[in-house]
Amino acid sequence: MRRVLAMVAVTAALVTGGISLTGATASAASSVGWCDGVKAVKVNARGDYVRQPYHRGTGSRNCTLAEGAQGGAVVVLQTALKSCNYASNLGIDGDFGPNTKKAVAYAQYRWRIGQDGIYGPESRRAFAWPMYFAGNNPSGKCLHVG
Template structure:
């Protein structure tokens, strides 16, 4: 009788081991939320578009100097204010003004820009949205009174 159950036990153990290794592999391969997130933009940085004469102002993260940062509902400060300025003047969106508070209207404006650019629509400003947006530009520090798709 013991011999009859031994093959089933081995099969069950083998099946369990295969299932466990598949689960461990799936967990190891799954990206973490932090891998896809960026720090919160907390400043405004000038970005040269050519030899330095034409520039745009864009949100950035002061900690690293990177423009690869995010803004989302509830954030506030100069980075949000710059985003709102560009959403209003370059995209004709209603953000409720340039109060520097990322509220419902700013989130909706970002969603509309994302939809028009055919990128992921989540209402969160990040690197992909930055590259898809038009930005108010300056020539030698003076307002160019126009917008350009910087793509950067």
């Protein structure tokens, strides 16, 4: 039943988000929907955290971002790509355009996962994320947080 619901959510995201399904991989197929928020994920007892995209409707970080997406979730992804995932020249503008797609695909290549340029659960698990101290200051460290 979960798989059916996940496919319905992906299909809805594809239809409403204008994404084509050509070459979609498991990273998008296991998604709960379009990432439309930002979640702070605690990484230790001190309260340090990483910021990751998530789906507000379900609270899940198993969501998708692709060309055409805009907003805070894209900013968090672009920041992680620039700071921790081999895309030092990427601009952070909150718009998932061709440059962000290329940066995602390159990070996917570097982390040895499917290279479709679509951010999804597989990318979230593979990518490194900037860590922030409990007081909202960047730590300068990058972490892998599943």
